[in-house]
Amino acid sequence: MELSIRLNAIASMIEKCDSVIDVGTDHGYVPIYLVQKGITKKAIASDINRGPVEKAKKNINRNNAANEISCRLGSGLSTVKEGEVQVAIIAGMGGNLIRDILETDLDIVKKLKYMVLQPVQNAEVLREYLYKTGYEFIDEEICYDDGKFYEIIKVRYDSKPKVLDNIYYEISKILLDKKHLVMKEFIEYKLHKYSKVYDCLNEDTILSNTRKEQLYYVIQKLKEFLKCF
Structure with a gap:
């Protein structure tokens, strides 16, 4: 099989x-x-x-x-x-x-x-x-x-x-520690996706600004993770 x-x-x-x-x-x-x-x-x-x-x-x-x-x-x-x-x-x-x-x-x-x-x-x-x-x-x-x-x-x-920090629910700490090669590609995929969303949030509203703050944190963490590979 x-x-x-x-x-x-x-x-x-x-x-x-x-x-x-x-x-x-x-x-x-x-x-x-x-x-x-x-x-x-x-x-x-x-x-x-x-x-x-x-x-x-x-x-x-x-x-x-x-x-x-x-x-x-x-x-x-x-x-x-x-x-x-x-x-x-x-x-x-x-x-x-x-x-x-x-x-x-x-x-x-x-x-x-x-x-x-x-x-x-x-x-x-x-x-x-x-x-x-x-x-x-x-x-x-x-x-x-x-x-x-x-x-x-x-x-x-x-x-x-x-x-755990919320980022580790989305990005596996175990796979990060393994330096799994597919994980690098996965993080790059996530970074591209979230960066596009971040760039589209142009409204000056409480909801939009809150979302931008959340995404900014995630994007910075993803960039930080990529340095480990």
Whole structure:
């Protein structure tokens, strides 16, 4: 099973284990890969929509993995019982939705060894929630695939909330410390985007001036981060 750059980056963060659930399964590709490579003994491919589940079933059968992978229809982690799986992958959806899934299924989340989360947008919302709610950040990864940046977060619940400067919810401190080469490109992309917005804020209003102050701070921090590479 060949994976895209994004899915391969997700799979690479999974250590050898007994069981994994892939929430919002992408045609079942990641569970199939993890089973084929001997990274997990059992896997669950789940989705809230019937279409992806049916596609996953076909791919699982095509790859002779039906004995190791089961498909389930349902939202979030509601398709598993506490302690049924060791690891959860929640990928390919917005940061707000991933946050809501964790909130809804917190009892299950607390029993997991760790989770690999991959928001397609609003990563800063998810990262802030994770820090402030008491998750330990084990690792982070970033990749560029098909014209988009994807941030991947590996965490486990440890009930020790932390508060960081807001900039580190948007720009991963872990990836900065790694001096990740894709991170440099990501910061340059953010800097270009925010600089364009800043230059367009010409109205002399309280709202506009407040936004300009916020953006100025972010832009200066991004420039500072780029000097580290």
